[in-house]
Amino acid sequence: MLITIPDVLNKAGLEKINALLDQGQFKDGKLTAGWHAKLVKNNTQLTGRDSAAKQATAQLTNSLQRNATFSRATLLRRMRPLLFSRYNPGMEYGSHVDDAIMGSDRGFRTDISFTVFLNDPESYEGGELIMDSPIGEQKFKLPAGSAIIYPSTTLHRVAPVTKGVRQVAVSWIQSLVRSAEKREIIYDIDQTRRTLFERDGKSREFDLLTKTHANLLRLWSEP
Template identity: 85%
Template sequence: MLITIPDILDQSKLIEINELLDQGQFKDGKLTAGWHAKLVKNNTQLSGRDKAAKQATALLTNALQRNPAFAHATLLRQMRSLLFSRYEPGMEYGNHVDDAIMGSNRSFRTDISFTVFLSDPESYEGGELIMDSSVGEQKFKLPSGSAVIYPSTTLHRVAPVIKGVRQVAVSWIQSLVRSAEQREIIYDVDNTRRALFEREGKSREFDLLTKTHANLLRLWSEP
């Protein structure tokens, strides 16, 4: 399931995070890349130990946790610490797939990847997030404060930045439901029952959809 979520960050929090990033020390992005991704990764990243990174992480993590659409789409079990990336002119990230297992003890399975766009799309040229799919390439260059969520199985890349600076936050999620197809079914049922409740209140049909939603979670979740 691939979805976009607008306005995860309001304008004041977006400004605060970008000001923090301006104070941080960015390092070569290859330091956090896998052995084959190093060959195609050309960006800089804020060290997780940096004070600015810790403050920005706290702000964005709080916003993500408070966003209902993010919660419904991810069925979050655990999330890796946010990684703040910067692309200046000439920088890009070639085709790659995110590591299936992460963490020093190799205990974190990546089911979902996501990117939160922090730069105004009008402030830089190029830098689209491009995903390969069965219907061809899909390009994303979202308004600042918006996010795109996609299965970690997806082959993707970042197009070269031609002008300006592209700043994003990325991370990975281990979901309660491993399968992207099953997560999409649960997400659709959840959205349908919520829309029905808004229109008709607590009805017999709403109760049946709520029962189905709960039982699908029981059937497919891995708590």
């Protein structure tokens, strides 16, 4: 399931994060890529070691975790530290799949990848996040403050930036539910029971769907 989430950050939140990033020391993005992704990764990044990045990470992580759509769609168990990337003209990230396992102890399974767009799409050319799919490529260039979450199983790339600067935050999630298909079923039931609740209050139908939602989570979630 691929979902876009508007307004993860409001204008004030965006301004604060971008001001913090302006103080950061962006380094070559190849430092955090796997051996095959390194071959096609050409961007700059701020990692958690940078103090500006630490503050930006705390703020954006908080905004993501408070976002209802983000939490319902990801069924977040844990998240890798955010990486802030800046693509200057000529930079791109060619086709790759994200590493399945991350962390120095190799204890983190990536189920979901996401990008939070941090600057105005009108301010740069190119830089679309492009997903490979059986029906062709899907391109995303979202407004500043919006996020896209997608299964980490997907081949994807970032088109070359030809003008201006593309600034984003990216990270990975280990979900309570490993399978994207199962997460989608749980998400759909959750959305449906909430719509029912808004329409009719706590009806018998709402109760049964809530029971099914809870029981599927019990069946499919992993520690």
